[in-house]
Amino acid sequence: MSDYLALVEVDQRQNFILRADKLREMLGASQLIGETIPIAKGSLNHGVKLIWGVSGVLWLTSEELFPLKETLGKIRREFRVRGLSATFAIGDYTDSSLDSALKELQKRMRILKNAKSGEDASPRSPFFAQCSIQGQLSANQWWPERPQTRRRLISDDSAVRLREGDEYRRNKHIAELQKKYKGKLEDFDDLVLSDSSSDSYISLCKADVDALGRLLLKVNWADLAEALTGSPDGVPCSPEEAADRFSHALCTVIEGAVWPTIEKLVARDRNAGDHKKDTCLPILPLVVAGDDIWILCRRDMAFPLAVHLSRYFEETAAKNEVLQTAIRLFQPQEPLSLSFGLLFAKKGFPFDAQLELAEELERGAKTYRRELELKSGCIDYHWLESSGRETIERAREAGYSIPDANDTFWLITRPWTVRDGEKMLEAAHLMLKIPRRKRHQLDTILRYGAQLSDLAYVRWLRGLTGNERNGFNSVLAAIPEHLRPADGGPWFFDRGKPCYKSCLAELAQLAEVVARPGEDDAV
Numbered sequence: 001m002s003d004y005l006a007l008v009e010v011d012q013r014q015n016f017i018l019r020a021d022k023l024r025e026m027l028g029a030s031q032l033i034g035e036t037i038p039i040a041k042g043s044l045n046h047g048v049k050l051i052w053g054v055s056g057v058l059w060l061t062s063e064e065l066f067p068l069k070e071t072l073g074k075i076r077r078e079f080r081v082r083g084l085s086a087t088f089a090i091g092d093y094t095d096s097s098l099d100s101a102l103k104e105l106q107k108r109m110r111i112l113k114n115a116k117s118g119e120d121a122s123p124r125s126p127f128f129a130q131c132s133i134q135g136q137l138s139a140n141q142w143w144p145e146r147p148q149t150r151r152r153l154i155s156d157d158s159a160v161r162l163r164e165g166d167e168y169r170r171n172k173h174i175a176e177l178q179k180k181y182k183g184k185l186e187d188f189d190d191l192v193l194s195d196s197s198s199d200s201y202i203s204l205c206k207a208d209v210d211a212l213g214r215l216l217l218k219v220n221w222a223d224l225a226e227a228l229t230g231s232p233d234g235v236p237c238s239p240e241e242a243a244d245r246f247s248h249a250l251c252t253v254i255e256g257a258v259w260p261t262i263e264k265l266v267a268r269d270r271n272a273g274d275h276k277k278d279t280c281l282p283i284l285p286l287v288v289a290g291d292d293i294w295i296l297c298r299r300d301m302a303f304p305l306a307v308h309l310s311r312y313f314e315e316t317a318a319k320n321e322v323l324q325t326a327i328r329l330f331q332p333q334e335p336l337s338l339s340f341g342l343l344f345a346k347k348g349f350p351f352d353a354q355l356e357l358a359e360e361l362e363r364g365a366k367t368y369r370r371e372l373e374l375k376s377g378c379i380d381y382h383w384l385e386s387s388g389r390e391t392i393e394r395a396r397e398a399g400y401s402i403p404d405a406n407d408t409f410w411l412i413t414r415p416w417t418v419r420d421g422e423k424m425l426e427a428a429h430l431m432l433k434i435p436r437r438k439r440h441q442l443d444t445i446l447r448y449g450a451q452l453s454d455l456a457y458v459r460w461l462r463g464l465t466g467n468e469r470n471g472f473n474s475v476l477a478a479i480p481e482h483l484r485p486a487d488g489g490p491w492f493f494d495r496g497k498p499c500y501k502s503c504l505a506e507l508a509q510l511a512e513v514v515a516r517p518g519e520d521d522a523v
Helices: 013-018 023-034 036-043 065-081 098-115 156-169 172-178 212-218 221-227 239-271 299-319 321-330 351-371 392-399 418-431 436-448 450-462 466-478 504-514
Strands: 004-010 048-054 057-062 086-092 201-210 283-289 292-298 337-346 378-383 401-404 407-410 492-494 499-501
Touching (some): 004 098, 013 023, 013 351, 023 036, 023 156, 036 048, 036 057, 036 065, 048 065, 048 239, 057 065, 057 239, 098 221, 098 239, 172 239, 201 351, 212 321, 221 321, 239 283, 239 292, 239 321, 292 299, 299 321, 299 378, 299 418, 299 504, 337 351, 351 378, 351 392, 378 504, 392 401, 407 450, 418 466, 418 504, 436 450
Parallel strands (some): 337 378, 407 499
Antiparallel strands (some): 004 057, 048 057, 201 337, 283 292, 401 407
């Protein structure tokens, strides 16, 4: 008996979504990648099993080669109809284990994916009309009745994206949540919170499961199979079944965290009163695939989304038998958690640049997590005031670092753990009770350097009324102790760097980020 293993990976999933600049087409591309699992399940021939089903990444096994090749042919055809390109790697493991076969095929997969370059077989000619959605494709459909001139001349692939964009809205979760709102979200403009021309910001939340990659490198599927409960008739669990159960558990935990979080925040949003954009669903998952999550949302909902999503994920992961068994066997000192990068940018800022910056923030959060003695999810965010494509690190060095004599003063304390972020969110809401004009003064005060900033801060405190001073004391009490300013001054000393830091300016900024119309009326 021979055992064959096949790996299938959709090529450049990120670029596939970013090939169009309109939200509807991006949602359609996201929907297409999400359909890869049902496509694979619907293409299985007799004897072929899907043992790893994550959007865009599939593992299949078969005792016979021909049924497996037929299955892969069906998958490829279905992918191509939807404009998806994929890389395939096939091998046998008759004389080896599933673990060794996987490692060998994954190495081969990386080589095959790296070898894909140059032109494809698409026609190219100056006499071909260019697709008005995906400019790299030739148009072969013309819809003169379409009201949008820019969307009349399109390719087959773009027509699929448009159709799948509507299918995204019919997703059972999205459709149910959309019922709570009056209108249909069409573009990035609909995620903007207020009418003010100075507040045209939306947010991109990029999240990733911490420690999952290291866990998968350590997993021995045979050992995991032995540890997992077998079927009711007492038949032992096989390594292939263990992989299937692990991938299913991971997807279940991710989706079991994402959708309840969104439902909770939507319910809170609907109960908070009317505002201009209450006609549109304010949170849109673009990618929920394995350990990778992208979510577009209104700027006031991004930080609460990260905090609640982290908590839901940890709770659901802790209850999942398969994941906890794998952690106990292979990585007992490092539980799974989520780390986040949140970017706040103007609606017209190129989405590919948004994603790059959100990924940089996420990497920074994950790097900070690795430095922690007690591992937990971390979070970082950035308010992008300019449209330049500078890195987050350079932007912070230029705008948040104040050298003075022999010391450096930083107006930023991020990244935070998610638990610290939860406390900072509470402090930010309390900060909204301080008049906006006085909150904005903090950023200027803290830029004076060592002694002058201390004097200006004391004078600022004296300028607060009795109620404002009580409110600010509540703010200070809500800040995590290791981020709290020292008594009588705005700074604390970070021995790890070493440098002086203050969280007051970023706390005032976070208050602006999470404020809704009418919530921040103080002048």
